[in-house]
Amino acid sequence: MSGKLTARAKFATVLLRGAAALSRATGRGDGSVIGGRVGLVVEPQLLNLLAEGRGVALVSGTNGKTTTTRFATAAMEAAGAVATNSFGANMPTGHTTALAKQMGAELAALEVDEHYLGQLLEATSPKVVALLNLSRDQLDRAMEVTSLAAKWREIIENQIQETVVVANADDPLIVWAAQPAQRVVWVAGGQNWTADSSICPVCGKHLDRFGEFWRCPSCGFTRPNPTWTVADQGSAVMAPDGSRVEIDLRLPGKINRANAAMALAVAAQFGVSPHQAAPRLTTVESVAGRYATVERDGRRLRLLLAKNPAGWLENFDMVRDGLPVVLALNAREVDGFDTSWIYDVDFSSLRGRHVIVIGDRRTDLAVRLQIDGVTFHVVDDISAAIESVPAGDAEVVANYTAFQDIRKEFNRVN
Numbered sequence: 001m002s003g004k005l006t007a008r009a010k011f012a013t014v015l016l017r018g019a020a021a022l023s024r025a026t027g028r029g030d031g032s033v034i035g036g037r038v039g040l041v042v043e044p045q046l047l048n049l050l051a052e053g054r055g056v057a058l059v060s061g062t063n064g065k066t067t068t069t070r071f072a073t074a075a076m077e078a079a080g081a082v083a084t085n086s087f088g089a090n091m092p093t094g095h096t097t098a099l100a101k102q103m104g105a106e107l108a109a110l111e112v113d114e115h116y117l118g119q120l121l122e123a124t125s126p127k128v129v130a131l132l133n134l135s136r137d138q139l140d141r142a143m144e145v146t147s148l149a150a151k152w153r154e155i156i157e158n159q160i161q162e163t164v165v166v167a168n169a170d171d172p173l174i175v176w177a178a179q180p181a182q183r184v185v186w187v188a189g190g191q192n193w194t195a196d197s198s199i200c201p202v203c204g205k206h207l208d209r210f211g212e213f214w215r216c217p218s219c220g221f222t223r224p225n226p227t228w229t230v231a232d233q234g235s236a237v238m239a240p241d242g243s244r245v246e247i248d249l250r251l252p253g254k255i256n257r258a259n260a261a262m263a264l265a266v267a268a269q270f271g272v273s274p275h276q277a278a279p280r281l282t283t284v285e286s287v288a289g290r291y292a293t294v295e296r297d298g299r300r301l302r303l304l305l306a307k308n309p310a311g312w313l314e315n316f317d318m319v320r321d322g323l324p325v326v327l328a329l330n331a332r333e334v335d336g337f338d339t340s341w342i343y344d345v346d347f348s349s350l351r352g353r354h355v356i357v358i359g360d361r362r363t364d365l366a367v368r369l370q371i372d373g374v375t376f377h378v379v380d381d382i383s384a385a386i387e388s389v390p391a392g393d394a395e396v397v398a399n400y401t402a403f404q405d406i407r408k409e410f411n412r413v414n
Helices: 007-025 032-042 048-052 063-074 094-100 116-124 145-159 172-178 254-268 274-281 309-316 340-344 362-371 382-388 400-409
Strands: 055-060 080-082 108-113 129-130 166-168 184-188 208-210 211-217 228-231 237-238 244-246 293-296 299-305 325-328 355-358 394-397
Touching: 007 032, 007 048, 007 228, 007 325, 032 048, 032 094, 032 309, 048 116, 055 063, 055 309, 055 362, 063 080, 063 108, 063 254, 063 274, 063 340, 094 108, 094 340, 108 116, 108 355, 129 172, 129 254, 145 172, 166 172, 166 254, 166 340, 184 254, 208 299, 237 254, 244 274, 254 274, 299 309, 299 400, 309 340, 325 362, 325 382, 340 362, 355 362, 355 382, 362 400, 382 400, 394 400
Parallel strands: 055 108, 055 129, 080 108, 129 166, 166 184, 184 228, 299 394, 325 355, 325 394
Antiparallel strands: 208 211, 228 237, 237 244, 293 299
């Protein structure tokens, strides 16, 4: 790739790498954001130039985009080296750094923040765009989901021509947004959280649901027939040719089996057969610290990230029976300051469990648990939480900055 860059772009890339390296050396982060920022100041078209000539896959959605991108990267590596923003820096600065760090990779799998999808489509001319789901997230500073779906639909209608859209057939908002695309590959990815897609985006009437199938009784808007389907409670994926593809994941939960199906469908657009790709998914054991296990004083804590109502619901599906559960809630800028969304989460599955509550907004969470009849103990921080649970395994479910606080406590980098 470097041979195609202008002298200015090459200089910008050198400065980008230097800034990123300095950030890592001084312990300020992995350098993806500051590196990209420096590079784009020197050459505003750097992202476009670095993406030129590569086979690019973009992955976007409210939940699961980091994991799906990691799965897609592993699968696509069967076709060659893949550049990716593996630490989750999912805005243009992070994308620029990812491509600059991996100049020789002819392929790229990039996680994209939902609000930057149009900009990345224009900058990278991707071969594939994967659309996972849309649910409410940080409404104090983010767009309401139906408005975001309308924005995506407009982007797809006006900006996508040759790009293949791989879309979740079980989410009505995603189906509506993806409809204008000339080429859509539908995946039965599942949708546990349906509170944000109960209304038909076409006519505004209530949708009828029968399991995963949904239909509007008023205008006829309905779930398309998927060509990729999760089968046998997640032990396999049915491919478009009818073949059964066994999957053996190291990541827990129904949502990750759906993410794996999306990744297989993405990789297939690059000529990677699902039977070739599936074994590679087994290599993914932790995603930016998510699902990692940390140990202290005879306790083994598995870390789960939950940023919004849909994410908390999916994580409760992963929590192992009988284990203590630590819940951590902050409300800092990147989390969103409004915690009222916790009243959309059903915590009743935690009744009868040993529950510990920590975080900046632990009292907010305590009130919510009390309403749902969950017995709990409030403590100051993760160290106190560790002391409060018996030796052995425990689960930790935390929102974004609370999750990062816990990772820093254990001095984890990946």
